Amino acid sequence: MKQPRHVVIVGFDDAEMLDIACPSDAMDAANRLGAARPYRVELASLGGRPVRCSSGLVLVGQVPLEKVSGPLDTLVVAGGLGHGVAAANGRLLAEVRRLSRASRRIASVCTGAHVLAAAGLLNGRRATTHWSYAGRMAAAYTSVTVDPAPLYIKDGNVYTSAGVTSALDLTLALIEEDNGAELARSVARTLVTYLQRPGNQAQVSVPPAAPLPEHRMVRTVVTYISNHLSSDLSAPTLARVAGVSQRHLTRLFDGHLGTSPARYVRVARTEAAAQLLVQSSLPLTAVARKCGFTSTETLRQAFSDLYATSPSAYRNVNRRSSA
Template identity: 65%
Template sequence: MPGPPRQVVIVGFPDAELLDVACVSDALDAANRIGARPPYTIRLATVDGHPFRCQSGLTLTPHLRLDQVRGELDTVIVAGGGGHTAAARDERLLEHLRRLSRTSRRTASVCTGSTLLAAAGLLSGRRATTHWAYASRFAEKYPAVTVDPVPLFIRHGDVYTSAGVTSGLDLTLAFVEEDHGPAMAREVARALVTYLQRPGNQAQVSMFLSGPPPEHGQVRDLAAYVSEHLADDLGTPVLARHAGISTRQLTRLFDAHLGTTPGKYVRTVRAEHAARLLSGTDLPLTAIARHCGFGSTETLRQAFLDHFDTPPSAYRRVHLRQAYS
């Protein structure tokens, strides 16, 4: 016999990100419709219980006030959004989070909802993530938190944090898998027509999507040259000769405009190109290593571990499973 419903409370606030709420609620609702037993009871709560305007301009009506949430809970999950800084200054909200966390099996945040967990002291001494664009400010403001801006989501004990916006869907699918097994998680992902299932340690943003091309002309040209000549020698002296500058000047330019060294930049580009080949082709690892400029499959493996925290063979298995599930 299934037990009582799993009580889930989503915490909202003015100027929350609508997707941070919807990714969680819709994934759990899909699990219920597919047949999760016990099912999830999903409630949205705020400090005052009043309707609130989301960052997009749409208005949500909560089910209840936070002080009305009583008893044992399965999951408390805090949304993020533009209003996270103001919400993190509301001591009433923070005290409710502390209280609810004590009675909940797991506590979680989506995106900048991590700010509220940190302000409530729930992330002190823990490893956590948040939206990549906010990570550096988050780390500076909350030095007691070990901030890792790379993964899609992180579990540290019974506290979970996820990266920007739709990573809340990845986190919720992971909850469904924890609670009901991988088959149920796959069915939910199919129902939502979503990408099944990005592992939590996958990088939340590719360097090719993280921002516009460098404004500096020489750096932009060099970045294009690297992408077009991955199999060639791309050592710092070679790139400096190609640009007609000294290696010292090249290093200064990369640091100023890309925030890294030429060598690390090249290694990252090669690793990300290898990831695309692993997920989109059936080329053997030896061919991928050669095509991307790695001297051997072991060099490819080490670069992949450093960048994605997973070996290339495991990355390929996950993405092939997702492609054909």
Template identity: 65%
Template sequence: MSRSVVIVAFPDAELLDIACPSDVLDVANRHGARPRYDIRLASLDGKPIRCQSGLTLAAQLRLDRLREPLDTLIVAGGTGHEDAARDPRFITHVRRVAGLSRRVASVCTGATVLAAAGLLNNRRATTHWRYAGRLARAYPEVTVDPSPLYVRDGHVYTGAGVTSGLDLTLALVEEDHGPSLAREVARSLVTYLQRPGNQAQVSMFLAAPPPENRVIADLAAHIAGRLDEDLSTPALAGRAGLSVRQLTRLFSEHLGRTPGKHVRAVRTEAASQLLATTDLPLSAVARRCGFGSTETLRQAFLEHYGTPPSAYRRVHRKT
């Protein structure tokens, strides 16, 4: 008896979106997963898959002929995701095989394929932060959250960019076999043990907006450097010479979030760095990062990290 896992890929798939899940499950097998994972790669016609890096992988299954029940269906992402989502035959078979599967997952822009197949309708989902706005606009029936590393909504899981496939698949292993095996797999892979799904995909200080939009680039730099000042949406709009509505539209388009949510995320990450690297009391951390009180700081941490700041400090304190 084994757990049948099929990873689906398409031309110009991201190799890491395939390798991260398959290697996590392979290491789980080597560390005693029972039942074992039976991992196979499928393409639409069973032909080799040329990944976006130029490397070619041999498929073991034809998606169009897959009829057996599956434990887990995982759809990879990659630069070919939009072409794949426009292929009616490919989408028809993804939808059909998903109906044969106990759970369905995507990595990175594989969420576009799931959305095209209707598998994310009325669900919360994530994808690579760079493509979140595009996914939300193309599929308004999907609630796209660009922040988390992965999201579970019922039996459907969506992962963020590339290496978050490690985090998502570790979560699947933990669900199947418990936390001890998941920790052992993470140690073997020399990866963080274990990033929670609601951890931010990318540092707000590294998530630069498209350089052609200087207004948003300038405001992002202004926010990062003046966390203890008035960064309300009206104040930011006034600084940019825009209406609140215009500013909100630009932030949503280029950063995938409203100005208020962006400011709160940047402040929370800055606070997390202070908690991990200093002995400042919570009140001082809250003040430096622009939170009105330690309770506001606490609520932000619960929202972004699922843990209060005191517990975050105990886990992440750098000695």
């Protein structure tokens, strides 16, 4: 048997269990389905201490992070509510830096990107994280180009992924890199998940699922947008709603939402259209009109940018999934 691919997942207190389970279980499935080189996955923590997940469940640290030695195939940093404390832990960052030099590739799940950024491993790179933390990450690490839209991003040998279950999309991509598309599809079928969502597909349901921003003025504008999708939502209109200049409104959106007003409106309209496509039988022209698009072609372009698919294909796939 060929030498296993040594994969180390870095855990810490208040990590998200799915951030650890998605990569480990997908790679275990790949082993059972005949990976050319099996994956040997270990959970490492400082001192080898148990990892208390944010759910309250506790995972046993298999190996002290300080005693892990290379070469490693893949180093994965989990995310979770404890990412801020982890990113401020000098000992943890030193070990992540050390192991990054001994790893063929480096990856993070969700807010684990903040740990990679704090370790300096994302400097000059494009990266993603959970959409609700993207603005904070961009403000804290100005040398990183933070893109909150994709499910995962590959920049050189560094991979970052969005929130929680996008770890599965990333891991399927890694399995495909290592073993080919057929094994990745078999793993997806075994796990009863999408055969594979492309990395450039957007993190779904950003405006509808997002909590209202704390800033009163931004919250007012966001609420207005969601209630007036078919109306004029141009920059001058939104600035009048907020009672500020267009420039100041742009700064507020960038600071609190990590995006521009125009981009927010486009995504809100596209996601509303996605819901209508699945929940109704309205023709595409009616969906476009109800959601504020000037034409079906404009809707198609927005759909392609956000979901990497067409409205019709999205409707067909998601209706089958619902059925």
